[in-house]
Amino acid sequence: MSYTQSPWSLFELFPAQDSPEMKAAFDELDGKVVEFEALRPSLSPEMSEEAFLNAIRLLEAISHLGSRIADFAGLSFTADTQDQVIQAFQSDVESRMAIIANRTLFFSLWWKSLEEIAIERLMAVAGDYCYWLEEMRHFKPHTLTEPEEKVINIKDVTGSMAIINLYNTLTNRYVFRLEVAGEIKELTRGELMVFVRSYDPNLRAKAYQELYRVYGQDVNILGQMYQTLVRDWHNENLDMRHFSSPLAVRNLVNDIPDDVVDTLLGVCQDNISVFQRFFHLKARWLGMEHLRRYDIYAPVVKTEKKYNFGDATEMVFDAFKHFEPRVSNLARRVLDQNHLDSEVRKGKMSGAFCATVAPDITPWVLLNYQGKPEDVATLAHELGHAVHSQLAAEHSLFTFHSSLPLAETASTFGEIVLIDHLLATESDASVRQTLLFRQVDDAYATIMRQAQFALFERQAHDLIQQGATVDELSNAYLENLYNQFGDTAEVSDEFRWEWASISHIYQTPFYVYAYTFGQLLVLSLYQQYKAEGDAFKPRYLGLLSAGGSKSPEKILSDAGINMHSASFWQGGFDVIRGLVEQLETIPVVK
Numbered sequence: 359m360s361y362t363q364s365p366w367s368l369f370e371l372f373p374a375q376d377s378p379e380m381k382a383a384f385d386e387l388d389g390k391v392v393e394f395e396a397l398r399p400s401l402s403p404e405m406s407e408e409a410f411l412n413a414i415r416l417l418e419a420i421s422h423l424g425s426r427i428a429d430f431a432g433l434s435f436t437a438d439t440q441d442q443v444i445q446a447f448q449s450d451v452e453s454r455m456a457i458i459a460n461r462t463l464f465f466s467l468w469w470k471s472l473e474e475i476a477i478e479r480l481m482a483v484a485g486d487y488c489y490w491l492e493e494m495r496h497f498k499p500h501t502l503t504e505p506e507e508k509v510i511n512i513k514d515v516t517g518s519m520a521i522i523n524l525y526n527t528l529t530n531r532y533v534f535r536l537e538v539a540g541e542i543k544e545l546t547r548g549e550l551m552v553f554v555r556s557y558d559p560n561l562r563a564k565a566y567q568e569l570y571r572v573y574g575q576d577v578n579i580l581g582q583m584y585q586t587l588v589r590d591w592h593n594e595n596l597d598m599r600h601f602s603s604p605l606a607v608r609n610l611v612n613d614i615p616d617d618v619v620d621t622l623l624g625v626c627q628d629n630i631s632v633f634q635r636f637f638h639l640k641a642r643w644l645g646m647e648h649l650r651r652y653d654i655y656a657p658v659v660k661t662e663k664k665y666n667f668g669d670a671t672e673m674v675f676d677a678f679k680h681f682e683p684r685v686s687n688l689a690r691r692v693l694d695q696n697h698l699d700s701e702v703r704k705g706k707m708s709g710a711f712c713a714t715v716a717p718d719i720t721p722w723v724l725l726n727y728q729g730k731p732e733d734v735a736t737l738a739h740e741l742g743h744a745v746h747s748q749l750a751a752e753h754s755l756f757t758f759h760s761s762l763p764l765a766e767t768a769s770t771f772g773e774i775v776l777i778d779h780l781l782a783t784e785s786d787a788s789v790r791q792t793l794l795f796r797q798v799d800d801a802y803a804t805i806m807r808q809a810q811f812a813l814f815e816r817q818a819h820d821l822i823q824q825g826a827t828v829d830e831l832s833n834a835y836l837e838n839l840y841n842q843f844g845d846t847a848e849v850s851d852e853f854r855w856e857w858a859s860i861s862h863i864y865q866t867p868f869y870v871y872a873y874t875f876g877q878l879l880v881l882s883l884y885q886q887y888k889a890e891g892d893a894f895k896p897r898y899l900g901l902l903s904a905g906g907s908k909s910p911e912k913i914l915s916d917a918g919i920n921m922h923s924a925s926f927w928q929g930g931f932d933v934i935r936g937l938v939e940q941l942e943t944i945p946v947v948k
């Protein structure tokens with residue numbers, strides 16, 4: 359049977375937002391929260407192991423029901439962002455969930471306040487919940503009193519969160535104007551960015567110039583928002599919670615030791631020349647004397663190849679099966695249960711994601727599938743995510759989700775498995791070359807570019823603490839780009855505003871290095887697979903099955919990886935250098 363494109367079904371969660379089932383779920387949720395609140399007086403260092411486990415199980419049941427409701431709302435919204443009823447329902451669900459989070463906050467505060475002796479006794483019976491409980495304790499030195507924590511929660515809604523919302527509201531309504539084939543088009547940012555991958559060098563330049571013309575006009579406001587968010591981060595996390603540095607906050611959330619991130623970013627700095635060499639090669643393929651920053655993502659070969667959806671799914675399943683039949687079966691389950699929405703529709707969210715609700719529920723995947731080779735790669739990527747969470751399904755709701763730096767492992771690995779399979783079976787040279795160039799383009803975008811964002815963020819947090827102006831931040835950003843591209847690509851002046859267009863650095867400071875971490879990790883893993891074949895598989899599947907039930911450090915060391923070692927990260931760059939060398943041997947096609 360061949361799969362066709364269709365919307366997904368959310369019926370497994372709820373029939374509709376106004377269904378009796380939804381009403382019953384809210385009532386049940388409220389009942390459970392009241393029950394949980396009643397446990398508060400019984401929490402004590404002397405409480406029985408059984409009572410302790412019952413409290414955790416009740417909290418898990420609350421989270422499970424909460425996830426089902428919140429994810430139904432969130433997924434319905436992404437399927438149709440223009441539906442006002444769903445939008446209002448989603449906002450309502452968001453505020454209800456925030457209230458529930460505050461009503462159940464006392465448990466984690468109590469757990470963090472316990473003495474070692476009680477912790478040891480209760481941990482001994484906690485089983486799969488152990489790492490979740492342990493992680494909570496990591497924040498003990500940085501936790502304030504309950505009234506202080508509640509004030510921060512409430513003030514954040516109208517403080518940092520409000521600024522982030524304003525940033526999003528302001529930048530999401532930007533309209534970009536671009537002349538395409540003699541006609542002025544009004545575009546969203548997503549639509550505009552398609553043109554930076556255009557065959558036409560002039561159009562690529564015009565698209566970037568328009569992007570930063572628009573952001574540049576507002577840079578005083580956008581920069582002020584950033585300064586405020588960075589100061590808030592500093593005031594709360596360094597002054598009040600006593601973290602040692604702005605970056606250390608994110609590292610503790612990710613449970614990655616500070617020295618690992620320093621080593622990772624240092625190895626990236628040492629390997630800037632790998633991508634510079636690729637940009638030189640790209641200039642030759644494009645027939646340009648000198649590459650411009652505008653041309654970084656330019657396609658080098660013309661290919662019009664399209665894959666229909668049924669063929670694409672079979673290609674992905676074949677590639678996965680070739681690696682490991684179990685992986686293919688788990689991916690197939692997403693389609694068999696009608697959990698994949700691949701259509702392109704008006705009002706549907708752009709891009710792609712995989713949403714994991716709970717360990718006992720097959721994940722949902724959203725795609726906007728148009729048949730291009732990269733759409734097939736995205737299909738493999740998102741199904742890789744779905745495989746990852748299903749492999750970790752025997753863990754609790756609190757421990758099956760992998761931590762951020764490991765979250766892109768199965769997805770990126772799935773993409774590489776697919777590309778290797780295609781390279782082995784595709785006879786059309788232009789498709790093969792497109793795939794290889796695309797792989798290095800993507801490696802640049804997810805490894806080096808994100809590492810440089812993190813380095814800029816670190817610098818920007820320092821500069822703002824010293825009272826830097828928006829112009830001073832922009833100059834620092836431009837310096838970062840000069841360093842990154844060296845003499846391989848000419849950086850024009852409007853790129854000084856680029857940092858103000860990166861929403862990650864506003865919304866989730868230092869989030870970006872997780873991409874660098876994940877992608878280099880996967881390249882190294884893939885190299886191990888190539889070298890060891892079948893012997894590698896149990897170690898890899900073990901890594902995925904661990905989900906978030908152990909620290910990233912433990913999960914990786916169980917798989918034989920030492921993330922403190924610079925040579926491990928260098929291994930990832932060696933793979934990229936190998937790809938660049940492979941491309942250098944291909945005669946330039948004109």
Ligand SMILES: [Zn+2]
Nearest residue numbers: 739743766769
């Ligand atoms: Zn992903």
